[in-house]
Amino acid sequence: MLQQPIFQRFLRGLTIVLLLALLGLLTRPVEAPAWQAVKAGQPEMNLEAIEGALGQGLVIGVLGGFRAILADFLWIRTNTIWERRDRPQLDAMVRLVTTLDPRPDFFWINGSRMIAYDVPNWRIREEGGYDAVPEARQRVIDLEQAERAFELIDEALAFHPENAKLYLEKGQIYLNRLKDNINAAKWFLLASEQKDAPFFAARIYAELLRREGQDAEAYEFLKQLHRELPDTPFAQKDVILERIRELEKTLEIPVWERYR
Numbered sequence: 001m002l003q004q005p006i007f008q009r010f011l012r013g014l015t016i017v018l019l020l021a022l023l024g025l026l027t028r029p030v031e032a033p034a035w036q037a038v039k040a041g042q043p044e045m046n047l048e049a050i051e052g053a054l055g056q057g058l059v060i061g062v063l064g065g066f067r068a069i070l071a072d073f074l075w076i077r078t079n080t081i082w083e084r085r086d087r088p089q090l091d092a093m094v095r096l097v098t099t100l101d102p103r104p105d106f107f108w109i110n111g112s113r114m115i116a117y118d119v120p121n122w123r124i125r126e127e128g129g130y131d132a133v134p135e136a137r138q139r140v141i142d143l144e145q146a147e148r149a150f151e152l153i154d155e156a157l158a159f160h161p162e163n164a165k166l167y168l169e170k171g172q173i174y175l176n177r178l179k180d181n182i183n184a185a186k187w188f189l190l191a192s193e194q195k196d197a198p199f200f201a202a203r204i205y206a207e208l209l210r211r212e213g214q215d216a217e218a219y220e221f222l223k224q225l226h227r228e229l230p231d232t233p234f235a236q237k238d239v240i241l242e243r244i245r246e247l248e249k250t251l252e253i254p255v256w257e258r259y260r
Contacts, residue, residue: 115148115149216251
């Protein structure tokens, strides 16, 4: 008597599994072209139109817990667009991913790197390459793309105001792409002031001061930095002390006034 209900439940479960499998086989011819159509139209998703009608907060609220999964999926798609060097679609997808899930700094940082470093190279090659494009024009392209990257990072800072990596990213774009030591120094200093700042941020700031001939400012900064840093190998206080000694020679600081 006890075995009969168990057997009935088993048959019922088996029947459901077989029906689902049959349904899957029947819908497969329809599923494949439908999925291809979705994928083909995916890059053309117009987030601004959706936000204009519903508002960004409502869009994310409707997605709920699925937004992180969807953002991850779309980031894979973003890399495919990046490989194709499709500039308009890349801008749209980076914005879409960061809007869907603004929490990971990974999306913001790597999106800004694509925009600031890769896209200028694509544009210059499209116009004939580095040998053919005048340096003044290359500079204009670099500035335009850097500004777009800065806008993205500024949006990221609204969500992550104490994330040192975002400040560093802006400083590195100024330093490596625009060759602008003065503005780079400002952002490395801001990065060094965040709670999660790596030790090297402050050292780079001081080095940039030295490159700009601000040796006295670098000297005072490094002395204060050496006092405040913990006695740990990662802080590299010995390296900082060496730079202090170099600056003392450069500035011709008398022996009795040197840092102790």
